Amino acid sequence: MDSGAQGLAAGQAPGRAGRLPAARLLVAALWTGSLWALGYIAAPTAFKVLGSGQAGDLVAVLLTRQAWLSIGCAIVLALLLWRSTDLAAPRRRFLGWLVIAMLACALVIFVGLQPGMAHLRVLAGEAGVRASPYWTQFAVMHGVSQVFHMIQSVLGAWLLVKLR
Secondary structure (H helix, E strand, C coil): CCCCHHHHCCCCCCCHHHHHHHHHEEEEEEEHHHHHHHHHHHHHHHHHHHHHHHHHHHHHHHHHHHHHHHHHHHHHHHHHHHHCCCCCHHHHHHHHHHHHHHHHHHHHHHHHHHHHHHHHHHHHHHHHHHHCCCCCHHHHHHHHHHHHHHHHHHHHHHHHHHCC
16 A cells, blocks of 8 residues: 555545655755765865864854754654654654654764864864864864764665655
8 A cells, every 4th residue: 555545544635645754755855965965075075175273163063053953853853753644653663763863963963072072172272173282082072973973874864765
């Protein structure tokens, strides 16, 4: 039974049956696509084109916006999944756990790592964090942040595949 027929079987209007899956997929694509665009295109390009300090400032702003987008997409997806009568309960729970895992990655980066890295950049002063005694600590935090971003990106790909 296709999703349209499932929606009709659940007593939904024909148009609504196709809108909910489409909305879930669009929100997941926005979220995952923005992760990929920022992490694998925009950030590396900024560091290639701009000086380290300017690139760091730009990427920090982009990461903050990405974090807020992640929070918003997670909330919208959770609501869409909660309202989804076209999905079996086990599948809906699995998708919900993927959303929670992606949100957890975003929060670890946004609440846990970004403020610490920003603080180290301030402590480093005008010379920059690379020339400071805080470089090793910053590099470790940056590496951990990249790992969480990569995990979130892979979870996003998995979410997209499972939403189809």
